[in-house]
Amino acid sequence: MSDRASSLAPPLSLQPCSLPLSVWHENVPHAPSLRPPHPSQPFSIHFTAGFLVVPDFLSPDAVAALRSRGQALLDSFDPSSPESRAVFSSAAQFRVSTPHFLASATAASFFFEEGAFDEAGQLTAPPSQCVNKIAHALHEVDPPFRAFARSPAVAGLASALGYQRPLPVQSMYICKQPAIGGEVVPHQDSTFLATVPSPTVFGVWVALEDANEENGCLWGLPGSHRGGVLRRFGRGLGEKEEGKAGGTGGGEGTGAGAGPDEVMVGFDRPAPSYDLSTGVPLPAKAGTLVLLHGAIIHWSAPNAGSTSRHAFTLHLAEGARGCAWAADNWLQRPADQPFVPLYDASEEGGGGGGGGESGAAATA
Ligand SMILES: O=C(O)CCC(=O)C(=O)O
Numbered sequence: 384m385s386d387r388a389s390s391l392a393p394p395l396s397l398q399p400c401s402l403p404l405s406v407w408h409e410n411v412p413h414a415p416s417l418r419p420p421h422p423s424q425p426f427s428i429h430f431t432a433g434f435l436v437v438p439d440f441l442s443p444d445a446v447a448a449l450r451s452r453g454q455a456l457l458d459s460f461d462p463s464s465p466e467s468r469a470v471f472s473s474a475a476q477f478r479v480s481t482p483h484f485l486a487s488a489t490a491a492s493f494f495f496e497e498g499a500f501d502e503a504g505q506l507t508a509p510p511s512q513c514v515n516k517i518a519h520a521l522h523e524v525d526p527p528f529r530a531f532a533r534s535p536a537v538a539g540l541a542s543a544l545g546y547q548r549p550l551p552v553q554s555m556y557i558c559k560q561p562a563i564g565g566e567v568v569p570h571q572d573s574t575f576l577a578t579v580p581s582p583t584v585f586g587v588w589v590a591l592e593d594a595n596e597e598n599g600c601l602w603g604l605p606g607s608h609r610g611g612v613l614r615r616f617g618r619g620l621g622e623k624e625e626g627k628a629g630g631t632g633g634g635e636g637t638g639a640g641a642g643p644d645e646v647m648v649g650f651d652r653p654a655p656s657y658d659l660s661t662g663v664p665l666p667a668k669a670g671t672l673v674l675l676h677g678a679i680i681h682w683s684a685p686n687a688g689s690t691s692r693h694a695f696t697l698h699l700a701e702g703a704r705g706c707a708w709a710a711d712n713w714l715q716r717p718a719d720q721p722f723v724p725l726y727d728a729s730e731e732g733g734g735g736g737g738g739g740e741s742g743a744a745a746t747a
Pocket residue numbers: 557567572586588600601675681682683694696
């Protein structure tokens with residue numbers, strides 16, 4: 384993150400948690416209990432659809448602050464270095480992860496839209512309009528997004544979901560640019576972000592601009608979280624091909640081996656053929672929260688409209704004793720930069736909640 388970008392940070396005022404527990408119990412027949420019985424058991428959060436749409440989670444001021452911060456970051460982006468020319472395509476089946484991708488676990492890294500380049504490899508628009516996402520640790524390294532991630536609103540949500548020691552593990556500022564904004568193929572977040580036991584991940588997705596069917600709003604497959612996590616993506620997963628250093632799920636990919644700074648990652652099985660016929664669009668006005676169970680099948684279509692669809696998404700995982708971050712997740716932290724819990728209400732943490740800036744992550 385450049386100094387210029389950091390200095391553009393506007394003050395962020397968040398309204399207190401606007402999600403009273405009664406909302407959960409009225410709208411969600413199988414509302415989560417405040418505490419899972421024990422974190423070593425599969426997380427016992429079940430609600431009917433596996434997702435929940437909460438309008439006005441963020442105040443208009445908070446939306447404006449995060450949106451303008453996102454724009455400032457985009458405007459400050461210098462794409463001249465070759466390693467910044469990474470493309471994100473959710474449809475591509477990775478087999479080798481580059482240092483740029485792996486280092487994004489602790490950074491605010493820029494990824495381009497697949498459709499951002501012409502045949503000669505040149506950007507077709509100003510860089511700020513070609514970015515697919517800024518990921519995967521904006522919630523740590525950027526003060527306004529960090530303020531959101533560590534706000535009472537998000538901690539209250541985590542508490543309502545039953546987290547004892549919620550770890551913010553990943554975040555993405557997603558642009559879904561007009562015309563070139565790519566699709567996000569149907570997936571489950573716990574495919575990529577697993578704990579042992581799994582799933583304990585929840586996605587906290589907030590619209591920073593109105594999202595509708597034309598510009599590529601989220602879609603969800605109601606109840607699909609009950610089918611469990613259908614496949615994994617991670618380090619050392621994937622089929623090994625003869626004569627190659629590693630493999631990827633389903634035999635897809637280029638067949639290239641890993642270089643010295645690269646790590647083989649892949650899927651442990653081919654993409655399931657999802658029946659999406661009962662999928663529902665989740666249009667969301669700016670400020671709306673879409674809460675996503677880690678095993679819910681969700682996706683978004685390409686942006687077919689003329690407006691962008693900016694959103695910020697934060698993923699939480701349980702970090703209490705007995706629940707470990709999977710050692711084969713692609714996203715791994717350096718030993719001296721563990722995940723920092725939002726609060727620690729676990730037995731080890733004294734059960735009292737609180738700041739939690741110094742906690743160490745439960746790692747496998
Ligand atoms: O914003 C999108 O289009 C997809 C977001 C997503 O899949 C997620 O937050 O898990």
